[in-house]
Amino acid sequence: MEKIKTYIEKNRERFLDELFEMLKMPSVSADPAQKDNIRKTAEYVREKLEEAGADTAELCETEGYPVVYAEKIIDSKLPTVLVYGHYDVQPPDPLDLWETPPFEPVIKKTAEHPEGAIFARGSCDDKGQLYMHVKAFELMMNTGSLPCNIKFMIEGEEEVGSEHLESFVKANRERLSADVVLISDTAMISMEHPSIETGLRGMAYMEVEVRGPNRDLHSGVYGGAVANPVNILCRMIASLHDENNRIAIPGFYEDVAELSAAERQELNKAPFDEAAYRKDLDIKAVWGEKGYTSIERTGIRPTLDVNGIWGGYTGEGAKTVLPSRAHAKISMRLVPNQQSKKIEKLFQEHFEKIAPEGVRVTVKALHGGEAVVTPTDSLAYKAASKALEEAFGKQPIPTRGGGSIPIVALFEKELDVKTVLLGFGLDSDNLHSPNEKYGLFNFYKGIETIPLFYKHYAEMSKEA
């Protein structure tokens, strides 16, 4: 423990400078214009893993962006940890809401981050968190304390659905084989309440187009006699929820894994301050499916959210047009036992079915992934729990995360290996939003906790 703290103290500044350098690279995987910057970022990660002491550190080409793979095998008889992370980031828009440019990292103090936080796109999701693993690896190498084998698989398409990862994993089963997958791409409740996410939601992301007349029309000449695609799209979207805010797509809940009363009670033990939650978001009331708490609504219940909508005239002033087309991006978060492919199909069939005769509808699935539940009785979970307890002086609480990391289900399916979600971010860190941030405390605490995980995991494996 002392050895770890000393090493971090000695290299504090350098760790941060290296992370800043990576944060300056706009590796937005959704934006084709950033192609070169994304490769540059991959190469940077590769280089840092090599410097940290990996035997192998290379860029593995895929049909999309390359996967950075690195490994350090100290003894094939010892257990192996596979670290997953992603070097791509979400698009920064809306740019005008950023207080400082998204790719010019700066440190600012905030209420939740009195020691200061790094403001930049990707600071928390996931560059800042994956870099903790790179530096913890360096630390263990340079202090001769790496107790087991380690593999890194850092991808560049997580924010666009990891389209090419499945084929990569299938093609590299041997190479990626491990005893546990370790991922830091999630949040903990707060600095006072360390937690481990034991579940993630899946996702089905759709894009729809509603086409009316073959051209934009004068709303005076045609208005009232021709179906307006925007009005129709609004009507169709509105009909996707019922009066209890349940999703009204036939069969949508068919496979949902319902939790027992006991499990729900356990879940709701996690501290949740609704007043603070509302204040942080500046909303008068929370919202959601009738009969469930906010923790349950984001943790164990599926959702349907419009992520974007556009159609007609959106410029200055008034244009009296009856638009020809309307579009929306609609994503559904799924829970364990729902299958994204089936949900995509249900959505598409239903959406086409409810389209009135006056319009034509196109539905396209952009990407999907499955929900997962991670075990809380595994050695790896216990080791993570012990490591957090040692670092934070408090036993971590198991929680259900609302986000999606499709790769976790993929690892179970293809590599038959379970994952531990050792996240150090905060939900309030503006992931996917303007002014994304990551606490300095969280960053260094992560680098301190990770070697403890390896230590306990190796020891427990020996005893087992």
Place this chain on the structure above:
Amino acid sequence: MEKIKTYIEKNRERFLDELFEMLKMPSVSADPAQKDNIRKTAEYVREKLEEAGADTAELCETEGYPVVYAEKIIDSKLPTVLVYGHYDVQPPDPLDLWETPPFEPVIKKTAEHPEGAIFARGSCDDKGQLYMHVKAFELMMNTGSLPCNIKFMIEGEEEVGSEHLESFVKANRERLSADVVLISDTAMISMEHPSIETGLRGMAYMEVEVRGPNRDLHSGVYGGAVANPVNILCRMIASLHDENNRIAIPGFYEDVAELSAAERQELNKAPFDEAAYRKDLDIKAVWGEKGYTSIERTGIRPTLDVNGIWGGYTGEGAKTVLPSRAHAKISMRLVPNQQSKKIEKLFQEHFEKIAPEGVRVTVKALHGGEAVVTPTDSLAYKAASKALEEAFGKQPIPTRGGGSIPIVALFEKELDVKTVLLGFGLDSDNLHSPNEKYGLFNFYKGIETIPLFYKHYAEMSKEA
């Protein structure tokens, strides 16, 4: 009649060249960037009226864009015709749907326009139609056949609600006094069916904003527990129509002037080929308020159309964001006896009332105007009817137009003078749409018809 045709033949090319020059000026009143081009267009119209033989032709400044005023008083004892038109045009977007650039006029032959049509923004609405009056005036001056006094009032803010026209009219009552207002800014049924619009719809144009959380959120972390402003906006917009496509705003129909069965029967005598209508728009079915025909839905019934909607991520690919805000532009076409100010108020109160607790709503009225009905028993109407019959060899049909020309109501209120809507466009001319066009036949036929109107109007006034 011969004199008219000969003059038009002799000057055919020049008339067109002059119109093209005006069409090349992007006088988009909704776009502040076009400020200078709008003034240039006003000056061009002024100059042409002066050249045509006006005693006075000047730009009258307003708080917005100038009004072009011109007059030729031949005898104060003779009746006076006030010609109204507008030199501003609608925004051209979406630009990518134009086959040729909106401000580079070209002649192309089409099915409805075998002699060719002028493709350009404003070719029909309203530069092409107002220029017929400028050239008809020139014709009457150069052939010594102007039988009464004539005044021109050509504004530059019609497409953005004629905001400053009311104060201008009030300040110039004397100067604008006339016996009839003549406007060519509407359509006729077809070249085979000349018609005169005897009514116009009013308008209430609103912009709404729905605000949820104070920042864009991660749809996984918060989705399901926080009201999504886009979903909510869709729900609110959908609720504005009931299952019979009637507008569900309390009190909305209170003042609607209902037509008698006889009047409705008369109205539906106008030729309407639904199959051709659907084919032209490429729609499988028409749409609208239950219990009314397409002619009635656009002529005598009010509407509510979303003209534009936007919110969240609208770029390439998938961004899993729960947006902070959603916006829409919503306009209502009004019918005689409804008051735009009252409707704006009803809309605002209702929209604020139906907003759920999880969001905040802002409603803003962008502009409004009143519906009008023009008399069919006036000398001016009879003169227009006779002129069309002479020019087209067929008696014109009275119709109800779906568009709005707020100025007509203003003239009645402030100048106590009625209007004749002598329109030569076609509904299919893509007004307010990409590829707006105006038939060469229509353009020259208008120049031929207008002097006939003056002739008959002067004669009938003498007899009266």
